[in-house]
Amino acid sequence: MPSRTPSTPDLEPDDPPVDEPDGIDARRDGEPVRDAAWLEAVVREHASAVHRFIVRRAGRDEADDLTADVLATAWRRRADVPAGAELPWLYRTAGFVVANHRRKGRPVPVGDVPDEIDADDPAMRAVQDAKVREVLGALGARDRQILLLNAWEGLTGEALAEVLGIGRGGADAALSRARARLREAWAATEA
Amino acid sequence: MDDRTEHETSDGSTPEVDVAFARLQAADPAAGSDPDLASVLAAVSARTDVDLATHPADELAARRNRRAPRWLTVAAAVAGVAVVAGGSYAYGLNSSADPETITAAPPISLAGADDGRDAAAPQTASMAAGAADSAKLMYPWYGGRTVFTASGLSTDGGSGDAWGFDAAGTFSQDTIVQAATALGVPGQPRQEYGSWSVGTNDGTGPSVSLSPDGLASLSYYDPTRDPWNCVRSAPDSIETPASDAAGGVAMPEPAIDKGECTTSEAAPTGDAAIGQAKDTFAALGLDTAAFQYAASTDPTSPQVTNVTASLVVDGQQTGITASATIVADGVQSLYAPLAPMVELGSYDVVSPTEAVARLGDPRFGITGGGGVMPLAAEGMRATDDTVASAGPSSDPTVPANPVAGSPIAWPVQQVTLVSARLGVALTTLPTGASVLVPTYELADADGVTWSVVAVVDEQLDFSAAG
Numbered sequence: 334m335p336s337r338t339p340s341t342p343d344l345e346p347d348d349p350p351v352d353e354p355d356g357i358d359a360r361r362d363g364e365p366v367r368d369a370a371w372l373e374a375v376v377r378e379h380a381s382a383v384h385r386f387i388v389r390r391a392g393r394d395e396a397d398d399l400t401a402d403v404l405a406t407a408w409r410r411r412a413d414v415p416a417g418a419e420l421p422w423l424y425r426t427a428g429f430v431v432a433n434h435r436r437k438g439r440p441v442p443v444g445d446v447p448d449e450i451d452a453d454d455p456a457m458r459a460v461q462d463a464k465v466r467e468v469l470g471a472l473g474a475r476d477r478q479i480l481l482l483n484a485w486e487g488l489t490g491e492a493l494a495e496v497l498g499i500g501r502g503g504a505d506a507a508l509s510r511a512r513a514r515l516r517e518a519w520a521a522t523e524a
Numbered sequence: 525m526d527d528r529t530e531h532e533t534s535d536g537s538t539p540e541v542d543v544a545f546a547r548l549q550a551a552d553p554a555a556g557s558d559p560d561l562a563s564v565l566a567a568v569s570a571r572t573d574v575d576l577a578t579h580p581a582d583e584l585a586a587r588r589n590r591r592a593p594r595w596l597t598v599a600a601a602v603a604g605v606a607v608v609a610g611g612s613y614a615y616g617l618n619s620s621a622d623p624e625t626i627t628a629a630p631p632i633s634l635a636g637a638d639d640g641r642d643a644a645a646p647q648t649a650s651m652a653a654g655a656a657d658s659a660k661l662m663y664p665w666y667g668g669r670t671v672f673t674a675s676g677l678s679t680d681g682g683s684g685d686a687w688g689f690d691a692a693g694t695f696s697q698d699t700i701v702q703a704a705t706a707l708g709v710p711g712q713p714r715q716e717y718g719s720w721s722v723g724t725n726d727g728t729g730p731s732v733s734l735s736p737d738g739l740a741s742l743s744y745y746d747p748t749r750d751p752w753n754c755v756r757s758a759p760d761s762i763e764t765p766a767s768d769a770a771g772g773v774a775m776p777e778p779a780i781d782k783g784e785c786t787t788s789e790a791a792p793t794g795d796a797a798i799g800q801a802k803d804t805f806a807a808l809g810l811d812t813a814a815f816q817y818a819a820s821t822d823p824t825s826p827q828v829t830n831v832t833a834s835l836v837v838d839g840q841q842t843g844i845t846a847s848a849t850i851v852a853d854g855v856q857s858l859y860a861p862l863a864p865m866v867e868l869g870s871y872d873v874v875s876p877t878e879a880v881a882r883l884g885d886p887r888f889g890i891t892g893g894g895g896v897m898p899l900a901a902e903g904m905r906a907t908d909d910t911v912a913s914a915g916p917s918s919d920p921t922v923p924a925n926p927v928a929g930s931p932i933a934w935p936v937q938q939v940t941l942v943s944a945r946l947g948v949a950l951t952t953l954p955t956g957a958s959v960l961v962p963t964y965e966l967a968d969a970d971g972v973t974w975s976v977v978a979v980v981d982e983q984l985d986f987s988a989a990g
Contacts, residue, residue: 376564379799386795400567
């Protein structure tokens with residue numbers, strides 16, 4: 334299985350739809366091949382949201398480049414992007430791209446990046462509210478990840494589950510626990 | 525668990541006290557930040573070798589499908605209406621910071637835009653109506669006797685672009701069928717009172733309708749997924765008390781069927797809600813990139829997020845909006861103007877100084893009878909607060925007798941306009957067509973504004989609308 338980094342353009346304009354490494358054809362059954370117009374629509378609709386996701390977790394300096402990386406990945410893997418649920422897919426990919434970027438630029442195939450979030454979370458550093466920063470720091474990495482997706486990206490339900498890569502029931506429960514722990518940690522700082 | 529109130533979230537907490545979460549939301553480091561779309565498109569093009577358009581103007585040109593008549597037919601007198609200057613039309617700003625907000629300049633209003641009222645307004649001064657409120661107004665309302673003076677404004681004319689909307693090409697059975705398909709509304713299309721509709725009106729299922737107005741407005745509503753279905757304050761039907769021999773009156777059964785309480789699940793918020801709204805708008809054929817978005821969730825009602833989209837042209841909100849109500853499982857109601865924008869071309873506009881003169885011209889500004897109104901008038905009338913000015917005491921007192929031979933008081937309001945903003949305003953032609961017409965917003969030193977159409981006389985058609 335060839336490894337590809339997100340920033341490597343590997344398509345010529347005249348290429349036929351690419352075969353994904355695991356053999357999935359770019360054409361889904363009964364659906365049109367996704368073309369430049371599709372990609373442009375995805376970029377126009379979701380570039381802002383993706384950019385903000387990245388600014389929150391990796392800062393502003395690299396956000397433009399990383400946003401373009403995410404959207405380029407959407408093109409390369411366009412067969413996998415679910416119709417009508419592009420944004421959660423983009424967020425999930427953005428999570429991988431950000432984690433990849435944090436590993437000091439060591440190129441890692443996007444698909445190989447684990448779900449773990451670094452303990453030293455730039456999202457916390459960017460928060461100006463000192464008390465929020467303190468409380469976030471008291472929570473586990475997984476709780477933080479879920480809380481930020483809910484509080485900042487506004488994700489709930491099925492969309493949240495897709496971004497986390499887990500089932501709906503698990504996502505609901507995990508969010509509920511994370512919100513409860515946030516309240517407890519908050520109350521603890523006021524004790 | 526079954527008797528949780530509509531205010532509880534799915535995790536059982538009462539949102540009113542989740543201060544921690546509200547603070548977390550407010551601490552969003554990316555609030556209000558947006559990338560430059562053109563450079564993102566270019567960067568993605570470079571990485572993928574896919575050719576992506578980088579000039580939004582090209583899209584507009586591509587959509588141009590017919591030329592409108594060169595001269596705008598405007599109702600004979602278009603009154604200036606005071607609009608809040610600098611007031612941010614920040615729809616639905618959450619108490620916490622919104623990730624995406626509307627940053628474009630506020631819209632400019634022209635009277636008659638909303639109701640298409642023929643502007644042959646009565647010239648009678650409405651002194652009686654004004655006097656009662658005079659004490660509350662920032663500018664005393666002298667029945668509309670106002671003299672406008674320009675100070676420091678340019679005397680150079682220029683040009684401005686106008687836009688129309690292809691309602692005629694959009695209003696069709698095909699459009700309603702496509703919309704119903706996109707929104708998942710079952711049923712056959714029918715015409716009712718001039719509108720196309722699909723879906724039942726009896727509250728048992730969703731419905732969507734397309735209106736024959738200047739914007740080809742679409743409305744969608746699914747009553748079965750309305751989160752407020754559970755919260756009827758009075759039952760629609762009261763079961764007749766059983767008359768039993770004991771003479772007791774049985775309490776009426778509440779008609780609220782908890783089985784129909786659709787959800788107390790939290791709706792997506794912020795960008796996630798905007799994403800869903802955008803997806804739906806795009807499926808309906810809107811040019812989602814031409815709008816700016818804001819999402820608003822009332823912390824005490826987390827089942828609902830309201831998304832507003834404001835159509836922006838040249839960095840200014842047009843006043844044309846789309847909106848969607850997002851609940852946990854998606855869009856529950858929606859309003860969208862479907863007619864695509866059509867270029868009407870460039871029109872010559874008067875200079876700001878001439879625009880000020882127009883405010884005194886009966887063809888443009890009605891001086892009496894509800895024409896030019898100070899902004900503060902509207903705001904003040906809406907509340908009972910008396911602000912500033914010499915207001916009368918709350919108990920009426922008898923006025924002093926006038927002195928014989930003394931000049932009769934005949935107050936005239938003096939307004940000096942010091943700044944001008946050229947933009948567009950939505951107006952309705954006598955035919956009902958919607959047009960964005962070049963318009964000046966003029967402001968005095970306090971930021972109170974008046975607006976007047978900017979197109980030169982030669983390119984307006986003043987003939988009476990019959």
